[in-house]
Amino acid sequence: MRSENESMNRWKKWLFLLALLGAVIGGATFFRGGEKAAEYRTAKVEQGGITASVSATGKVNAKVTVQVGSQVSGTIQRLFADFNSQVKKGQVIAQIDPSLLGAQVEQAKAKLANNEANVEKAQVVLADAKRNLRRMESLLSQNLISQSEKDAAQTAHDSALAGLKAAETQVAQDRASLKLAEANLRYTTIVSPVEGIVISRNVDVGQTVAASLQAPTLFSIAQDLTEMQVDTSVDEADIGKVAIGQEAEFTVDAYPDTPFRGTVQDIYNQPLVVQNVVTYDAIIRVKNPDLKLKPGMTANVLVKVGNKENVLKLPNAALRYRPEKAPGPSAPPKEEKGRTNEVWLLKEGKEVAVPVTLGLSDGNFTEVVAGDLKPGDAVITEKIRKNASQGGGRPPSMRF
Numbered sequence: 001m002r003s004e005n006e007s008m009n010r011w012k013k014w015l016f017l018l019a020l021l022g023a024v025i026g027g028a029t030f031f032r033g034g035e036k037a038a039e040y041r042t043a044k045v046e047q048g049g050i051t052a053s054v055s056a057t058g059k060v061n062a063k064v065t066v067q068v069g070s071q072v073s074g075t076i077q078r079l080f081a082d083f084n085s086q087v088k089k090g091q092v093i094a095q096i097d098p099s100l101l102g103a104q105v106e107q108a109k110a111k112l113a114n115n116e117a118n119v120e121k122a123q124v125v126l127a128d129a130k131r132n133l134r135r136m137e138s139l140l141s142q143n144l145i146s147q148s149e150k151d152a153a154q155t156a157h158d159s160a161l162a163g164l165k166a167a168e169t170q171v172a173q174d175r176a177s178l179k180l181a182e183a184n185l186r187y188t189t190i191v192s193p194v195e196g197i198v199i200s201r202n203v204d205v206g207q208t209v210a211a212s213l214q215a216p217t218l219f220s221i222a223q224d225l226t227e228m229q230v231d232t233s234v235d236e237a238d239i240g241k242v243a244i245g246q247e248a249e250f251t252v253d254a255y256p257d258t259p260f261r262g263t264v265q266d267i268y269n270q271p272l273v274v275q276n277v278v279t280y281d282a283i284i285r286v287k288n289p290d291l292k293l294k295p296g297m298t299a300n301v302l303v304k305v306g307n308k309e310n311v312l313k314l315p316n317a318a319l320r321y322r323p324e325k326a327p328g329p330s331a332p333p334k335e336e337k338g339r340t341n342e343v344w345l346l347k348e349g350k351e352v353a354v355p356v357t358l359g360l361s362d363g364n365f366t367e368v369v370a371g372d373l374k375p376g377d378a379v380i381t382e383k384i385r386k387n388a389s390q391g392g393g394r395p396p397s398m399r400f
Helices: 002-034 099-141 147-187 316-320
Strands: 039-044 046-062 065-069 074-079 092-096 189-191 196-201 217-222 227-235 247-252 255-274 277-287 298-315 340-347 350-361 365-371 378-384
Touching: 046 277, 046 350, 046 365, 092 217, 099 147, 147 189, 227 247, 227 255, 227 298, 247 277, 277 298, 298 316, 298 350, 298 378, 316 340, 316 365, 316 378
Parallel strands: none
Antiparallel strands: 039 378, 046 227, 046 298, 065 217, 074 092, 092 189, 196 217, 227 277, 247 255, 247 298, 255 277, 298 365, 340 350, 340 378, 350 365
């Protein structure tokens, strides 16, 4: 009986030791697998083209827009053009009531005629004074009159001559006034100064226009809508990259899926400051043969400031990656050619630093000018660490 008990105790002891050994092995395995090896997200180095661009916003306008105003005040009597009317140079587009200015012309004519008659009267007076002066000079030579009488005749002659000059001057002034009145009368007929299309009409028949302080705008005429321009506001940080002749691409809200292409025609040096933000105007010329683009549309512009084909390029996310022990801030790369940076390759599960010299960047990819990289290399963009254990990594309890 005793031997049976001893045998049972030995079996229990061995079972306990086996269970304890299994628990130790299981716990070691659990803790060893609780922290898995680090995993990485990578991207491949590519060979291809890269285009750098500057983004900006602007407005579509006609190449030449003429504001047609009025130099005289009056009531609009008739309109001969409306929105979208095609007009030719010299064509009558509006008529201001000419009655008041016509009356001023008649007044100027009457005043001129009156003063011309005064000139004739002054000529008669001068002729009489000349005859009287000659008579007095003859009588004085014969000592038949005194010197004072001859002097009085001379004074009358000189006064008549001055009166004639004054009358002639008044006639010249009246002729100028008549020309001014006639010009104002002609200005009541508004004509188009250019050939184009009316894009704005600001008056109606019966409306009174007042041109006393400044000429009111009656019409806006776009000279040619098949040649448009985009007045683009470029930030001061980017204006140094923009140059005349560069290609530009833009879209408008009316056709979001249709890109329009143009060329930078001019860059204005005058700064525009709005809420302490400094921008400069860059003028982009664009063809508009189908008249899709209309004045005033908002344009989202990309100016191509650099382009290279068949170059080695890597994603910018690889430039932002830094290993945990690597010094230096993790910041996006600056668009500065010739700078040196470090990227990290994944080789046999390990991080390997590779110095590179960078070039052109389009915001997503950056050109590799020099460095030990080749197409297809896997550069690290992100490190992913996954923990399988939760709740402190303790092994499950066992019962005996």
